[in-house]
Amino acid sequence: MDSVVILGTGLAGYTLAREFRKLDKETPLVLITADDGRNYSKPMLSTGFAKGKDADGLAMQTPEQMAEQLNARILTKTQVASIDRSEKVVRLEDGSTESYGKLVLALGAEPVKPSLSGDAVDRVLSVNDLEDYHAFRSCLPEGGRVAILGAGLIGCEFANDLVAGGYQVEVVGASKHVMPGLLPSSAASAVQEALTLLGVSFHLNSVGTSVNQGANGLEVGLAGGDSSSAVQADVVLSAIGLRPRIALAKDAGLATETGICVNRTLATSDPDIYALGDCAEVEGLVQLYVMPLMACARSLAKTLAGEANEVSYGAMPVTVKTPACPVVVAPPLENGGQWQTEEVEGGLRITCTRENDLLGYVLTGTATSERISLNKRLPAIMP
Numbered sequence: 001m002d003s004v005v006i007l008g009t010g011l012a013g014y015t016l017a018r019e020f021r022k023l024d025k026e027t028p029l030v031l032i033t034a035d036d037g038r039n040y041s042k043p044m045l046s047t048g049f050a051k052g053k054d055a056d057g058l059a060m061q062t063p064e065q066m067a068e069q070l071n072a073r074i075l076t077k078t079q080v081a082s083i084d085r086s087e088k089v090v091r092l093e094d095g096s097t098e099s100y101g102k103l104v105l106a107l108g109a110e111p112v113k114p115s116l117s118g119d120a121v122d123r124v125l126s127v128n129d130l131e132d133y134h135a136f137r138s139c140l141p142e143g144g145r146v147a148i149l150g151a152g153l154i155g156c157e158f159a160n161d162l163v164a165g166g167y168q169v170e171v172v173g174a175s176k177h178v179m180p181g182l183l184p185s186s187a188a189s190a191v192q193e194a195l196t197l198l199g200v201s202f203h204l205n206s207v208g209t210s211v212n213q214g215a216n217g218l219e220v221g222l223a224g225g226d227s228s229s230a231v232q233a234d235v236v237l238s239a240i241g242l243r244p245r246i247a248l249a250k251d252a253g254l255a256t257e258t259g260i261c262v263n264r265t266l267a268t269s270d271p272d273i274y275a276l277g278d279c280a281e282v283e284g285l286v287q288l289y290v291m292p293l294m295a296c297a298r299s300l301a302k303t304l305a306g307e308a309n310e311v312s313y314g315a316m317p318v319t320v321k322t323p324a325c326p327v328v329v330a331p332p333l334e335n336g337g338q339w340q341t342e343e344v345e346g347g348l349r350i351t352c353t354r355e356n357d358l359l360g361y362v363l364t365g366t367a368t369s370e371r372i373s374l375n376k377r378l379p380a381i382m383p
């Protein structure tokens with residue numbers, strides 16, 4: 001019997017495998033991952049310091065437990081080097097091959113590397129999986145200083161988590177507000193003020209240009225607004241963005257844009273190869289969040305089990321995990337709506353409407369309790 005082979009054991013790979021096994025208990029299932037294959041929830045990586053959890057504390061299952069639960073073979077620490085579509089095999093780094101009937105790419109996204117000079121650039125870290133998180137925690141002294149490059153969602157979440165965990169945090173961000181592109185300035189200011197009150201320092205309108213070893217730890221040189229001062233840190237964490245991993249697909253001749261292009265059945269330009277999760281671009285949409293990949297996993301599981309299915313996305317608001325100032329945001333899908341900002345006690349209600357239709361919203365602080373009622377009025381992202 002032809003195998004289903006899934007590349008990747010992140011939330012996309014493991015959720016798909018679980019959904020598939022609910023429908024098909026027999027077809028041989030193989031998962032291949034470059035990492036250690038432990039099952040964990042990636043969003044927890046930016047909440048671990050406040051909870052005092054190390055990487056082992058965040059891991060939920062070993063690959064052996066997952067293999068048993070899924071009745072699957074799981075190859076860990078195994079980098080896939082290429083896909084041979086004519087032979088229907090994936091080639092592993094050691095030269096061996098694994099044949100597939102259907103292949104699923106759940107390869108995730110990789111951190112964008114900042115452009116930096118200096119003698120300590122190789123000590124700049126990013127945290128995009130459990131092993132990165134372990135490495136980051138391991139080189140951070142108790143109560144140490146962290147310079148975060150990037151004031152986007154992930155940078156702000158780490159800032160909140162680290163300061164809550166007793167560390168000293170300075171954030172360097174290129175724009176004049178935190179979370180540009182996601183939050184309007186009033187909501188961004190609320191988050192920045194709340195984090196500042198907790199003790200986070202911000203260097204906005206600034207970019208990190210160099211990282212050097214100094215007498216007092218690492219020195220991050222800045223350009224832009226705050227270029228007069230360098231940031232001193234024990235660890236530099238880069239959080240300037242993620243980019244879908246498309247190289248394997250592109251090298252195999254599959255259609256790619258920002259992500260690996262798939263239609264609503266999650267099929268790539270090769271009908272025997274599918275993609276989902278952070279690496280995929282579904283009908284032009286790249287969504288680096290959990291809710292879309294869950295919808296894709298449920299839909300693709302049906303297709304792989306023999307009942308062709310098309311994915312649909314409902315409204316998918318994003319919760320920003322900054323407990324100092326909780327935020328829920330549902331960006332409008334189209335331009336041209338009317339924005340209205342209302343102050344409520346302990347928060348902001350910012351809505352985007354056209355006539356009586358709600359197109360999107362941003363809620364901060366106590367106003368986040370309104371999300372359930374507002375969600376009912378939001379349009380579906382991909383009906």
Ligand code: FAD
Nearest residue numbers: 008009010011012034035042043080108277278288289290
């Ligand atoms: P990944 O988890 O990155 O998995 C990719 C897999 O592919 C890995 O197993 C890797 O080893 C494997 N792989 C890659 N290349 C190869 C290769 N060549 N050969 C073999 N294996 C390979 N989203 C939310 O919705 N809410 C949140 O609160 C939230 N918080 C987040 C916090 C942080 C710190 C981060 C980084 C992300 C957060 N996200 C959040 C995003 C969310 O976690 C991701 O969208 C999701 O986890 C992506 O899962 P994935 O399986 O597609 O990718």
